[in-house]
Amino acid sequence: MAAQDKQAQREGFFARVYDVVRQIPCGMVATYGQVAKLVGEPRKARFVGFALHGNPEPGVIPCHRVVFADGRICEGFAFGGADVQRRLLEDEGVAFLDDTHVDLEASRWPAGVE
DNA sequence: CAAGTGACAATAA
DNA sequence: TTTATTGCCACTT
Numbered sequence: 001m002a003a004q005d006k007q008a009q010r011e012g013f014f015a016r017v018y019d020v021v022r023q024i025p026c027g028m029v030a031t032y033g034q035v036a037k038l039v040g041e042p043r044k045a046r047f048v049g050f051a052l053h054g055n056p057e058p059g060v061i062p063c064h065r066v067v068f069a070d071g072r073i074c075e076g077f078a079f080g081g082a083d084v085q086r087r088l089l090e091d092e093g094v095a096f097l098d099d100t101h102v103d104l105e106a107s108r109w110p111a112g113v114e
Numbered sequence: 115c116a117a118g119t120g121a122c123a124a125t126a127a
Numbered sequence: 128t129t130t131a132t133t134g135c136c137a138c139t140t
Contacts, residue, residue: 013136033123042124047136049121054138069123077121 013044017051024065027093028109029102031069038110045069049077064088065109071102 016039024030030038036045052063064085067073075082082100090096095103 014138031123032121036123041135043134044136045123046120046134047122050119050137051121053121056138063121066121068121074121 013039013041013047014051014054016040017048018057018061021052021061021063021066024062024109028107029065029067029071029089029094029104030109031067031071031104033069034109035066053077065092065094067102067104071097071104073100073102075100 017035020035020038021030032045032048033042036042036048039048048066052061052066055061055063064078073082073085078085086096086099089102089107093107095106097103
């Protein structure tokens, strides 16, 4: 609702990003642009990634479920390496097109426009 | 206290 | 069609 949404705004743009990324279900992945759009600011996709970079709440924010708009994973951004990130996503049931590309067509989230 | 940097995506030409 | 530029918040030093 508005009040709740308003509270999120008060927390800051990053807090909204964390909240959205936190809602990504297991076996699915979301792109920075998708998350940015969900928070209401598709122009700030850049900070969505930076929000995860700071990751003030490890274990709560599945950064590995967030990938580029192309579904590609940057090898220098993962916590332990793109290989580990791919392993985590694959273990959750996410489909992979290549060693560094996720099948957004199969595991894109949100699947439906809520 | 102030300034710079930073995991991308969308738009324009 | 592809390439280049812009946008912008929070956190770090």
